[in-house]
Every structure is written in C-alpha cells, then in structure tokens.
Amino acid sequence: MPTPSKMARAHRGGKEEIRASVLKTYLLRARAEKGERAVSMLLESVGVDVAAVDSETHWLSADTTKRALRRLRDLLGDDALENLGEWATHPEALGARVRMLRVTRVPADAYRYIVENANETTRIGMWEAGSGDATTGPDADAGSRRSQVAVRMTYRIRAEAADEGDAFDAEGEELLCAARLGELASLPCIWGLEAAEVVHETCLAKGDAACVYDLRWRASQERRGLPAGALAGGTVCGLSVGLAGGWVAGALGAALGAALGGGVGFLWEKSRDEQAGRTFERNRIAALERGLELRGEVAPNPGELTGAVLGGKYRIGRKLGSGGIGVVYAAEHLGLGHEVAIKVLRGAAARDGGEIARLRREAYIQVHVEHPNVARVLDLDQMPDGSIYVVMEKLVGRSLADKLSREGLVAPGLAIPVFVGVCGALAAAHSKGVVHRDLKPGNVFLCEDGTSKVLDFGMSKLSAAESLTQAGYTLGTPEYMAPEQCIGATVEARTDIYALGVLMYEALTGELPIVAQTRRELLDLHQRQVPHSMRVRRPDLPIPEALDRAVMMCLRKRVTDRPRNAAELGQMLQIIPCEGLPTSYPPSVGKRPPRTEQRTARAIAPESPPKA
Secondary structure (H helix, E strand, O other), X not given: OOOHHHHOOOOOOOOXXXXXXXXXXXXXXXXXXXXXXXXXXXXXXXXXXXXXXXXXXXEEEHHHHHHHHHHHHHHHOOOOOXXXXXXXXXXXXXXXXXXXXXXOXXXXXXXXXXXXXXHHOEOOXXXXXXXXXXXXXXXXXXXXOOOEEEEXXXXXXXXXXXXXXOOXXXXXXXXXXXXXXXXXXXXXXXXXXXXXXXEOXXXXXXXXXXXXXXXXXXXXXXXXXXXHHHHHHHHHHHHHHHHHHHHHHHHHHHHHHHHHHHHHHHHHHHHHHHHHHHHHHHHHHHHHHHHOOOOOXXXXXXXXXXXXXXXOOEEEEEEEEEOOOEEEEEEEEOOOOXXXXXEEEOHHHHHOHHHHHHHHHHHHHHHHOOOOOEOOEEEEEEOOOOOEEEEEEOOOEEEHHHHHHHHOOOOHXXXXXXXXHHHHHHHHHXXXXXXXXXXXXXXXXXXXXXXXXXXXXXXXXXXXXXXXXXXXOOOOOHHHOOHHHXXXXXXXXXXXXXXXXXXXXXXXXXXXXXXXXXXXXXXXXXXXXOOOOHHXXXXXXXXXXXXXXXXXXXXXXXXXXXXXOHHHHHHHHHOOOOOOOOOOOOOOOOOOOOHHHOOOOOOOOOOOOOOO
C-alpha cells in the first residue's frame, strides 16, 4: 500500500486529470482587473489554449493546473486563490455548477453533491464526508432554525492516481488545496450568504494523508425577527402604557405590542427568506444559461429545425435570433400563408420546469393582454421531443437595446412616441393585474412602421394567479429595478413605472441613471441615490424640460411619489410638443457628453427607505 506521503505526491505524467473550470473564476477576475492581454500571456506561458478554459469542460493535467494557479496567484495576490469574492457567482463561473444547482436547496446539499460527484471536476482525488457525516447542522434538511451550520469535508488522493516515482511537490499541492478551499468557502454565496469560515489544519501539502476542511456559515433560516419584534414591541408598549395607566393597562399594552412587534418581525423574516430564495433562483438561472454550452447540455444545432414543420402547420424558416434559453425562427403558416415568429426553448431550458412555466406564463399573458403595443401570441404547443414552442406575430424592426448599442442614444422626437406606446402596453397589462417586472431596452421592440411593442412577460407577476409565477420566478435586471423590488417587497404597477423611468433616462442620455461596480451595491444605490436630472447630465442635448420632469418623477424612491399609473404617465408624455424636436442625432453627438460638460455624481441623498 502507498504511504500517506506518497499518496500526496504530484502526478507529473501529463495525464488530463483536473477540469478547466477550476481556473475559470480566477481567469474572469484576471480579465477584469488586468486585461485580456495579461490573461492570454498567462495561459500561453503555461501551455493552455484559451478555448480550453473558456469552455470549462476540458481536462488539464495536474502539473499544468498547478503552473496556471501559480501564475494566477502571482498576478492577483497571495490570497486570491482562497478568496473568490463576488467572482464566485459570476454567470460564467456558475456554468460548471448547473447540474449541482438543479438538485440542491440549501448550501449543505451542495457540499453533499460535491462528495457524491467528485469525478465531475477531478480524476485524481475524491471527497468524503468527514467523521461519517457530511453535515452536522440541520441545514441539510432545509429545516434549519440555528444560526450556524457546519460541514466537514475530506479530500484524498485516489490510490490509482498516486505515482511513487515522482518527487513530492509541496508548493503545487498547496496551490491545489488553496483552490479547493476557495471553492468550498464560496458555495454559500450562491444563496446570498456570506462565505463560509474554514478551519484547515490537516493538509496534503504537509504530507498528511488528506486535506480536511471544517466549514461553518450562517444559515439563511435563522429566526430572530419574530421573538425580537415581540420583545421590543411588548417592552415599548408596556412601559409607555403602564406609566400612564397603571400595571393592568401596561400588561394589556405589552401583550398588544408583543403581538404587533411579532407580526412585524415575522413579515421581516418572510421578506428576507424570499429575497434569499430569489438570489438562489437568479444564480440558478445564470448557471442554466451558461450550462447550455457545457458538458453535453447543448441541444442539437438549432439550424437543424430549418425546414421542419411544427404542429403540422408551421414550416420553420431562417433563425431570427437566439438567447441563453431559446431560439426565435421565422416560420410560415402552411394553411394561411402568413409569416409568424416561433420561440423554441432549447438545451437544458427545454427540460427545466421553471423555464417551461415562464414561457407558458409569457404566452398566457400576451394572449390575454390585447393591445397594439403588446406583441401578440397566436399559439403554444409541444414538439415530439417535448420541447415547448410559442407562435407569435412576426415583428420587423429591431429592439431598443440594439438601437442603443449601435447609436448610443435616442433623440426626443423619436423617443416620446415610443415611450407613449410603452405606457399604453403597460396600462393594458396593469389593468389585467399583470406587473411586467423586467422592463428594459431588450424587451422593447421598435417596428419599422413606428410602432413600439413590449415583449417578454415571462418574469411578470399575476395578482390573480400568483401560483403561475412561483416555479419560474426570477428577480429581474438590477439596472432597472425599483427600490421596493431590490429589497424583495411587494411589487405593483408603479414598479414598472420606475423601470420605464430608467429605460427612458438611458435612451435619452446614453447613460444609466445609477451605476455601480457590483450587483449588491447597485441594489443598494437604487434605494437611496438620487441621480442628476437628464438636462444636468446632458446639457448638450435638446431634452425638453417637461420630458425631463416626467422621467425624474418616475425615478422617485417612494412608490407614492411616482405617477399614479402608466396611463397618467402616457398623458404627461403625450402633451409634450414634438414639433421642432430632432428625431435623430448626427454621428458627432456621442453617447457621452463633451468632457467640459461632464458632471460629478451627486452625493447620496438623505432620503428615507422606500415604502412599498
């Protein structure tokens, strides 16, 4: 039998043994901080093809992986391998976890998955549940009420992977250990929690038989809001009433205060749990979209549908576009001869219940919300393999996002009619109890006839049929989210009005009203930062004062301070005179104002938290 020290020796035969996804998170950070050229030079120096790590599914030798980790540590800092930070939940880094996130509910499930599926990332080692149990906290059963959850993970070299003829590479094993430690510590971040604390005393790099990691993290299910609220409410009300009316009145006041305080605490707990659920769901969807291109999850080439006949009546033509979860084709109705557009779920999304529910919800809403500014849905059906597809009216034009990416901004003479049309679509949806929740330039289509259409109600909320939204619920796009949506409070029609305000601001100025380096910071700033008005941000543009005033009203932090509804906002925009306003800008008008006219960002306004 090999001795423990020999089991820890580095394998140097060049055999492909470690999945390239181990390097992905570090390379994403290196690209962002050091630039593409630095990453290309790093990979070239260790003999790794860029395509091998971009796809994440390739296997690398242990020796190559160690060289890459060594260079990454030199480039990013001594503690970069152990501390992944926000990069742990980068969409491209999550792609390698798509299978894990399908079957996990809490972080303890993720650690158990790693133990059972170690061969997905390494052919050298195996994971074991330390002390006979992978978890020592109740989080494993999704019923945790304790503040801390603990897991012991043990990593060993497989007997068949040991090579007794090689010299022991302590530094190389230390690098691999640091990468494992960083991965284990970062898993709770997928649920919106803080990284796990790790105690690591037994290590292969020290010649021990295994690496043992004791991890501890704070569970999302910790319950303190209800008792704390009851205690605070009871104490305050009891003392206040008791001083004025005696001990009997004080006792009654304490009981009533405890009930009210407990209710407030319960609602706070519920809101926090729902927000954690949305964080996980958002990351799960990001992993799903990235995972479509990884580890055999890609469906056959979408072009293979060209020429096929769906449902016996729609002949598929050319592909119009594609996204992370679906492909849109032009098609012809064989019986009537008119052209339609067909959206087909593809890859892993075609087998994911949440995405199927989202597509069905989108079709259901767009059938029932009849308005000329809402894209019409004509049919919904399944292909023989079970994939869902939706038949829609074919639109000729381009999205507002495409126009902004090419031209930078939109002139007010063209923008105002577009915004009025969007208001009409939202008013029609809101009258049916539908809140869009993901209004952004990519979901506004500019038709060649001048009509604007609102697309993609897949994330919408139906007040009358909320059960439809649960399976496929996602949070939205942070850049366009209203303050109440950022904190997980109840959304309503005026939540869409805030998003429309962000959209209008961006289209008219070429810049988002609020920007940040991280998602968390962005969600925070939407609740308290008041942006400059458009006329202050872009004094070089002919933006009417009434238009500026309407847009800034949409961006008010408090729901009650915004326009009462989309119809009222549409009227505010409609009465703005368009005569003399430009419908396009010359190429000399850039996305950003001239340097002499740029303004510094306004300081954070001392505004109270938003009321939902």
